[in-house]
Amino acid sequence: MTNSKKSALAVAFAALLVLTLNSAAQDADHRIQTNLRGVESAPEPPEGFDPTTASDRDLEDFGFPPRPDSLTHPEFYARWVKVITASRQRIVPELKITGRFHGPAQRVTKDNGAVNTYNWSGATQTTAATAYGASSAYFVMAEYVVPTANQAFGTCNGGWDYSSTWAGLDGYGSNDVLQAGTDSDALCISYLLGHYNAWIEWFPLPEMQIANLPVNAGDDIVVEVWSTSATQGHVYFANLNTGQNASLSIAAPAGTRLVGNSAEWVVERPSVNGRIATLTNYITDYLSDCLAYTQNGEVLYPGSASATQLIMLDNNSQTISEPIPLGPYGLWLEDTGSARY
Numbered sequence: 256m257t258n259s260k261k262s263a264l265a266v267a268f269a270a271l272l273v274l275t276l277n278s279a280a281q282d283a284d285h286r287i288q289t290n291l292r293g294v295e296s297a298p299e300p301p302e303g304f305d306p307t308t309a310s311d312r313d314l315e316d317f318g319f320p321p322r323p324d325s326l327t328h329p330e331f332y333a334r335w336v337k338v339i340t341a342s343r344q345r346i347v348p349e350l351k352i353t354g355r356f357h358g359p360a361q362r363v364t365k366d367n368g369a370v371n372t373y374n375w376s377g378a379t380q381t382t383a384a385t386a387y388g389a390s391s392a393y394f395v396m397a398e399y400v401v402p403t404a405n406q407a408f409g410t411c412n413g414g415w416d417y418s419s420t421w422a423g424l425d426g427y428g429s430n431d432v433l434q435a436g437t438d439s440d441a442l443c444i445s446y447l448l449g450h451y452n453a454w455i456e457w458f459p460l461p462e463m464q465i466a467n468l469p470v471n472a473g474d475d476i477v478v479e480v481w482s483t484s485a486t487q488g489h490v491y492f493a494n495l496n497t498g499q500n501a502s503l504s505i506a507a508p509a510g511t512r513l514v515g516n517s518a519e520w521v522v523e524r525p526s527v528n529g530r531i532a533t534l535t536n537y538i539t540d541y542l543s544d545c546l547a548y549t550q551n552g553e554v555l556y557p558g559s560a561s562a563t564q565l566i567m568l569d570n571n572s573q574t575i576s577e578p579i580p581l582g583p584y585g586l587w588l589e590d591t592g593s594a595r596y
Contacts, residue, residue, distance in 0.1 A: 301498040318502025342493035342500035375575035376567035378557035379519035391515020404441035404449035411443035418535035427517035515558035518547030558583040
């Protein structure tokens with residue numbers, strides 16, 4: 256055999272070995288690359304897979320959210336079972352980058368214990384974390400019904416109004432936010448058009464819409480967001496009306512590390528084209544099962560005495576969206592002022 260043939264065979268063998276190793280690694284961790292770099296999806300689990308009896312490693316491999324302890328937190332475990340049994344159809348997300356950003360809270364003033372912001376309304380609970388570690392919030396969830404998008408009553412101005420409902424980590428006193436939720440946007444020309452979509456984001460990256468996971472007003476949505484390191488985040492998004500779910504892993508933006516200094520449940524007016532948008536007249540939005548965990552086992556929730564209620568102001572510093580805690584884990588939000596009238 257000539258040296259050139261030997262060299263060609265060696266190259267071919269090396270290429271085959273690399274392909275085999277890559278295939279084995281992909282089979283081992285089950286991850287599927289999405290159409291966007293840095294974001295991966297978990298596949299449909301095999302037939303007969305039972306998340307309630309699966310090992311923690313198998314749950315992680317197939318993209319299920321962390322399982323609460325059924326003995327110490329039976330009510331949280333029951334919620335977890337409800338979600339994973341109601342959302343059976345796994346999709347591989349098709350992601351679309353938008354020009355929309357869901358950034359940190361832009362705080363202004365405190366008012367009778369609540370905090371006024373220009374972009375967030377809802378609730379947040381902070382932790383003692385200054386860097387990712389034992390006291391960091393690493394998991395947050397919420398369930399809610401997607402609100403109907405309107406413009407302020409009596410208004411039809413030919414432009415878009417925007418609102419986003421989400422659960423997330425960081426952003427209240429830190430420069431990043433790991434989050435997921437839905438948009439409810441309204442356009443009125445000679446008629447009213449509502450637009451709805453699911454999304455994930457790790458700010459300072461922009462919103463990434465899940466284009467092939469349909470969302471409509473009135474859908475019952477669950478979002479669960481968690482981290483496995485300061486630079487690795489995860490999202491489980493379920494539409495309980497359609498039974499569809501998506502499980503994604505997202506790498507932190509370059510130079511960004513999760514702190515876990517806060518967990519939050521928010522209705523927001525996002526930034527669009529570099530400016531905070533006009534808030535949709537969403538009327539009301541009820542978030543239930545709002546809870547979060549820290550690495551050391553502390554439970555965070557919006558009805559806690561240590562939680563901070565967030566009131567949203569318009570560009571004239573007038574209230575347009577405010578929260579009302581309902582029990583430990585419920586949060587009722589409603590718009591008012593220029594957002595409604």
